[in-house]
Amino acid sequence: MNNLELWRSVLGELELLISKANFTTWFKNTNIVSFVDNQVVVAVPNAFTKAWLENKYHNYILKALQNVSGNTVRSVVYQVELINSNPSTPTKTSLNLPTEAVVSTNVFGLNPRYTFDSFIVGKNNELARAAALAVVQKPGQTYNPLFIYGGVGLGKTHLMQAVGHEIIKNNPGKRIIYAPCEKFTTEFIQAIGSGKIERFKSTYRSVDVLLIDDIQFLAGKEGTQEEFFHTFNALHQNNKQIILTSDRPPKAIQTLENRLISRFEWGMIADIASPDLETRIAILEQKCQEKNYKLDREIVTFLANSIQNNIRELEGALNRIIAYHQLNNRIPTIDNIKELLDNIISKKSTLPAISPKKIINLIASYYEINVSDLTGISRKKHLVIPRQICMYLMREELKSSFPSIGEELGGRDHTTAIHACTRIGNLINSDTKTQQDINNLRQQLYQN
């Protein structure tokens, strides 16, 4: 029996004799450091424990030790020692006082980093940028409203704020408000609560340029939508520029009132797509320059290749590399980086593999119908919609060809599959039920 086992069995005996509170307080972090010549040395974490064990539990401990070891223990001494620390190698920590960094936003809530100069143009955002520049030239006249949409982290906010900066630069007297949709909503609610709705109205209706970020969050908030509708009209009437961003086109925003949708589509709708490889490389190189950091071309290409859909993620990966470099004080190699970014990059490949069979089974269980009915010939309505959704998902998620989709669903013609995909594609934009169903199905598809 070694010291560790000995002490464990002693503790087991003591636990029965002492109340739980006392036991955990006094015997936590204790152990036997040596057992020589019938004498046991017990290490304790602090002097309070030492004093207490010596004065209070000494007899219990000695007796338990004798029981367990078969009377070989004659005496016990206690010594204060930190178990978890390693005293032989005191770690030399350095102290560096960091300066506090503050990214300040300016008067209008615009981030000074988001300017046209730092906006990198690629095929994906040419149109949006051109529209934004046109707005800068003649605010309120060319494209009003300017509606920018696109996926997460592709530069919508950047572009919008760049317009803000540029307009101020050209006309310093202009009044600009930049607000995320959520801020607009909260301020509106607060204004109602405190009875200062007039003030709220006059603030938003007296501006020259109104920038609202993430307008899709207006969905479902009827009161705010109405207020926004009136604000919008008031500004538009007076040729004041409005710029909105969203993660999807106006039509696809659920529960947005039609009169708002039509107004959003009034001016110019520009989308920002995922950047292509060259643009991503250019972005990375600019970020490196901003951060004053040099990165191998090889690594830049690797990063740009592995992270395709999100610029924010790209910057995150770069930050991680820089932090790694600073921490370890050596330049990361491509292998280091692969390891470092493992969980970012491999996230996509670890998604469960999906097959046409899986989609069919999922649809069948989701709509509670038989697989044979789904692939069968019946054209009853409760079967047709699931069948079409099934085809749509195969097309969207698996990128299957139309003939093969038809084949999977009971040997149908490829034109049937084309029709199904177009139909569901349209239905998503007009029918919320279908859209919800498809969102749920997608989630379930990727969950297990």
Add this chain to the structure above:
Amino acid sequence: MKFLCTQDNLLVGLGAVVHIASRNTALPILNNILLKTTKAGLELAATNLEVGITTTVRGKTEKEGAITIQGKLLLDWVNLTPVEKIELEVLDGNLLITAGKRHATIRGIPSDEFPVIPEISSGIKFVSRSDELISALTCISLSVKTDEGRPEISGVLWQIKNNQLFLVGTDSYRLTEARVTIEGGQDIQIITPLKTVQELIRVASGSQDVQVLVNDNQILFTIDDTKIISRLVSGQYPDYQQIVPSQFINKLIIEKDELVQAVRAASLFVRAGINDIKLNYSPGGVVIISSANTQIGENFTEIVPVKSEGEGVEIVFNYRYFLDGLQSIVTSRVVLELNNSNSPAMIKPLERADFYYIIMPIRQ
């Protein structure tokens, strides 16, 4: 147990110990303080298993014994009784208190469950004047912040070199070093928990001197009849001197009160959460302390330095940290030494070498 003493004596004794008996859910007896009569008087003790405080109350012991009770309750009750004799007696596990026509009974827990406060008999000994030590520690403790991630800088460094005690504290945004003269001692370097220092400041204020005894893992402070014993923080204190700039480009001597007022005025206009004030000095000119918040407004104060030299600088500070440093200065004029907007600045008293305060600027 039966004991007689004056309200005054009891109040002082209780005041020294009750603070440390904090909420401890694991071991309820730690919420209590120990009362124990010996021939020397009434012994009071409290501990949180990190720091232990014991003190003796002068009085007449009629019967020896012991009990533990809620110290805060007894203190509050004694505070409300007028100055007269107080009698304490233990009866059936309760503490009976009588002060003239006032009576109270406090339920107790038997004393044999109460932890033994450890003692140190040998180690490195030194003595310091209380007022000097307390004022140094008060300044130091302002700079220390408890951070479980970095235990070694969550405490105060005590370093003895050539019969001088250097006290250091930092929260990594600012750093304070104070020097105190001591008698005795030898070269050591230890770290005490912040809590211990705070208790020491409370107990030792108003006393003559503090006797200190240090061994491998404990430190004992003796202040008259009161003893504070505490564990030491294990770990190596970082080499703090490396961040202290060896020379400065700009040196300003300014009336302290004038500067404090200017910083306070500027603090009204800082941006919430950033607390930034700007200090601007152009060679041979005035020092301008300013701040601006787009929603509230802005302000600036011009100060003519008593003496100035250097190339000029514009630097931004967190006003709280800046004010903490200024208020630690005991002289009526302060010395402000600055390099550029990104490197640490130093605040120190005029013509005294026993104190300095390093503050990091806010990078823009």
